[in-house]
Amino acid sequence: MSSEKESIQPAVDALNAAWNRGDGNAFAARCTPDVDFINLLGMHAKGRAAVAGMHEKILKGPYAGSTVTFSIEQVRPVSPDAVLAIVPGELQIPSGPVQGVVRTVATALFVREGPEWFVASFQNTRREATQANHSAIMAESLAEKT
Numbered sequence: 001m002s003s004e005k006e007s008i009q010p011a012v013d014a015l016n017a018a019w020n021r022g023d024g025n026a027f028a029a030r031c032t033p034d035v036d037f038i039n040l041l042g043m044h045a046k047g048r049a050a051v052a053g054m055h056e057k058i059l060k061g062p063y064a065g066s067t068v069t070f071s072i073e074q075v076r077p078v079s080p081d082a083v084l085a086i087v088p089g090e091l092q093i094p095s096g097p098v099q100g101v102v103r104t105v106a107t108a109l110f111v112r113e114g115p116e117w118f119v120a121s122f123q124n125t126r127r128e129a130t131q132a133n134h135s136a137i138m139a140e141s142l143a144e145k146t
Contacts, residue, residue: 024055
């Protein structure tokens with residue numbers, strides 16, 4: 001494993017652990033305060049608070065009880081304190097309207113703040129899902145209710 005890959009692995013592990021506990025706030029805590037986060041539906045959340053809110057909704061809604069495994073496929077240093085990573089993910093959803101498996105791949109920019117790495121940008125793309133209407137169900141779940 002490359003040293004860059006080894007250095008960001010704890011951040012990826014923390015994202016996995018937070019998701020798997022159903023903790024959207026802890027998931028967002030691994031992001032920079034000004035993170036740009038684009039989910040697999042193309043929805044853009046700007047900032048840590050927005051990422052936390054998005055993840056709290058889905059982890060208590062359609063993705064309740066789900067587990068994710070993000071891995072690191074490739075890492076390219078951009079600067080001494082920034083790396084671009086290709087991060088495949090597999091989401092296991094045990095029940096509910098989008099029950100099944102969703103495979104994704106993300107482009108993630110990790111930046112070093114002190115000794116730790118945080119997500120500054122995350123662009124997620126769905127590879128496949130077991131439910132044909134997955135996107136519609138997730139869009140409905142995240143729609144602002146007025």
